[in-house]
Amino acid sequence: MDSFFTQIFELVRQIPEGRVSTYGQIALLSGNPRAARAVGYALHHAPDGIPCHRIVNRNGGLSDAFLPSGKETHRFLLELEGIPFDASGNVKMDTVMWYGKEE
DNA sequence: AGTATGACATAGC
DNA sequence: AGCTATGCCATAC
Secondary structure (H helix, E strand, O other), X not given: OOOHHHHHHHHHHOOOOOOEEEHHHHHXXXXXXXXXXXXXXXXXXXXXXXXXXXXXXXXXXXXXXXXXXXXXXXXXXXXXXXXXXXXXXXXXXXXXXXXXXXX
């Protein structure tokens, strides 16, 4: 069993393209529904190959402190993935929210 | 071993 | 509707 971080990475890796998930959801899949914070911490340590841009907060918006790329780049990447945005500028969680590998 | 911090979440004001 | 405060979990120092 790897550290939580690894679990988070694995879960994020499993997120299908055009789909996004929330920290809380990932935490839940990790077995720690209250570890949303730890998830964010893990993603901060996330190595290459981890589509961290597919991880959004429960508001459907990106975190206020994403990588130096900035939220703008984030939104761009998400758009490239085919992720629809709401008029509010947030991802349409109801449409691309990934509830787990069950799809 | 204890304290401090953090890419969240929820409730209250 | 936006901001502040508190809670929870795991990691780092």
